[in-house]
Amino acid sequence: MSERGNRSVAIVGSGPGGMYVAQALVEKAPGTRIDIIDKLPTPFGLIRGGVAPDHQHTKRVDKKYAETALSENVRFVGNVEIGVDVSLAELEEIYDTVVLAYGAPYDNRLGILGEDREGVFGSNAFVGWYNCHPEFRDLDPDLNVSAAVVIGVGNVAVDVARVLSRTPAEMKTTDIARYAIERIDASPLGDIHMIGRRGPIEAAFTNTELKELGELEDATCVVDAAQLPDEVPAGMDERDRKVKARILETLKGLSKAEPGAKRRTIRIAFYAMPVEILGASRVEAIRMERTRVEDGRCVGTGETYDIPCGLVVTCIGSRARPMDGLAFDERRGIVVHEDGRVKPRVYAAGWLKRGAVGTIGTNRLDSYAVAELLIGDFAGAPRPGPEALDALLGERRLRPVSFADWLEIKRIEEEAATEGAPRAKFTAVDDMLAALEKAR
């Protein structure tokens, strides 16, 4: 080690993928100087901007991340976008190692006719809108509609259907954007269709999330019993079979529910895929083709039907985008890497590495493995490290947001909260920066 003593690592992205790399480095390579750089002034990625506002318990993982960010030799450098404010090549000059953990936030496209019509949104945009993400606060979805279609049967689809069905009273203890809950409440929305291409056994939602749909204050969740098998088909390993059996049991319970008594109805349907979005300029209906599952694969039957609707939210996964000339796997929507190694001294972690699947916890093991790898790879003369980044940001008159700044933003948000709510989130970066100036 040099006189500076310690290696320096830049982590691009402060979501779970990046935070677990930082945590692992703090534990396994104490003294490493770690800068966690994020384009937003607010840390923790989808924990703030993706996880549903009525799932505050899930967001509590941020306490552990905050501990990491407050560790010695660790800094949060928010409000700095790599690839825009500072290039990857510059980071490589400054730090011994760069870990890319900038997520996979670009919605997959349906690839069907009419999908650019007004009223069709990807889940990242729609979820970002109700979660106060600065990039989506102006999405302005028209909810003056009587029916919505949510494409997909994973947990993100369940989140969207549930948030569209919640009452203001149910949302009182959440941090949903005020503009969103007001618009959702004012909406004449009656039916929310949630549709999967394959069957109930193949659906990706988990039982806990599914069960919540049956417990809503002013919405009923129904499913057609004719689409449910009597039992989980044979041939699955015992653990999967148990998981699927519980889901099937919940679905059977939902199939007995009677719609009509409550304001909204969530209608879960299987075996159908979208083939066209219909309408003049706005979406007026979606054309679906019935499917069947053959050897786990979804096959169209040629039989179509239309669902009139004024809103479509696609929850069909998302992808990353390449950065600064890095090799990119277009099919999987991730950066090209080998076990996390992108090129000498550059690594990938989180959804950018694995694609947009799995839970927050999935990132932990994976990011720890990446950290082990990069620690083992440390070699050569140490590079200048964090001070050189500060000099560059200063030259460019950029305004980085430190973790102390973030704690101030957090304090202001918590103070502004209405009774019972954890916080009233800022939705604009300029407002956050202005509040910081004022608080100085």
Ligand SMILES: Cc1cc2nc3c(=O)[nH]c(=O)nc-3n(C[C@H](O)[C@H](O)[C@H](O)COP(=O)(O)OP(=O)(O)OC[C@H]3O[C@@H](n4cnc5c(N)ncnc54)[C@H](O)[C@@H]3O)c2cc1C
């Ligand atoms: C809608 C939704 C709900 C979810 N709910 C749950 C849940 O309830 N429970 C659960 O276990 N999992 C949930 N997940 C999954 C979980 O959020 C992911 O596993 C996790 O966030 C992936 O972490 P990541 O760090 O790879 O990406 P992200 O969390 O997306 O973090 C990426 C970070 O990189 C930053 N960034 C992007 N580009 C740049 C750049 N150029 N320069 C600097 N910074 C940049 C972003 O601002 C962001 O902070 C959900 C996912 C979604 C989409």
